[in-house]
Amino acid sequence: MPDRTARCTELLLIRHAPVDDGTRLHGRDDVAAALPGATAIAEVLRVIGPVDRVVSSPALRCRQTAEALFPDRPTTVDPRLWEQDFGAWEGMPLGDLPDIGPLNREDLARHVPPGGESFAALCARAAPALTELGGAGGRVAVIAHAGIIRAALALAIGSVAAGLAFEIAPLSLTEIRCFGGEHRAIRQVNRPTHS
Numbered sequence: 001m002p003d004r005t006a007r008c009t010e011l012l013l014i015r016h017a018p019v020d021d022g023t024r025l026h027g028r029d030d031v032a033a034a035l036p037g038a039t040a041i042a043e044v045l046r047v048i049g050p051v052d053r054v055v056s057s058p059a060l061r062c063r064q065t066a067e068a069l070f071p072d073r074p075t076t077v078d079p080r081l082w083e084q085d086f087g088a089w090e091g092m093p094l095g096d097l098p099d100i101g102p103l104n105r106e107d108l109a110r111h112v113p114p115g116g117e118s119f120a121a122l123c124a125r126a127a128p129a130l131t132e133l134g135g136a137g138g139r140v141a142v143i144a145h146a147g148i149i150r151a152a153l154a155l156a157i158g159s160v161a162a163g164l165a166f167e168i169a170p171l172s173l174t175e176i177r178c179f180g181g182e183h184r185a186i187r188q189v190n191r192p193t194h195s
Helices: 038-048 060-069 105-110 119-134 146-157 161-165
Strands: 008-015 053-056 075-077 138-144 173-179 183-191
Touching (some): 008 119, 008 146, 060 138, 105 119, 119 146, 119 161, 138 146, 146 173, 146 183
Parallel strands (some): 008 138, 053 138
Antiparallel strands (some): 008 173, 173 183
């Protein structure tokens, strides 16, 4: 049971806006975001509410999304929040990705694309950043990737493989409440933020 007297942090995990070319696999590819108009941005902000701090992946699509959502707030860029490195598969058309066969979630989490990293490695890389942010206090907006948001959910659940069960749409909101950085409660997952 979490200690409710411990410092509480609301991690507001926001996936970046869609990319200009959503027909290809983009992990470490630094592609631009296709940002929605001002009306959609206002809807997103209404759903998110006020924030105390903004943190972003270094990826251009994340920084552009953070700037569009929070133009008057400084954004901290954390390199540990990069998306999974898909190695030789980066930039490949989605229909051309190799068939790796039937894998259960545990095996899929450990699978390493040629020259890339596994989802389990992404979780290990991101966990220190997510734990630090979870202990920061206040409402922290984290603009990142589907893989990082799944890693945060895996950390909350206590199972790397279980993190792969979640769908994370562009500009969706996933909220995790953290007590003292260690105890986590998932409040909502993949909430649409605009119509």
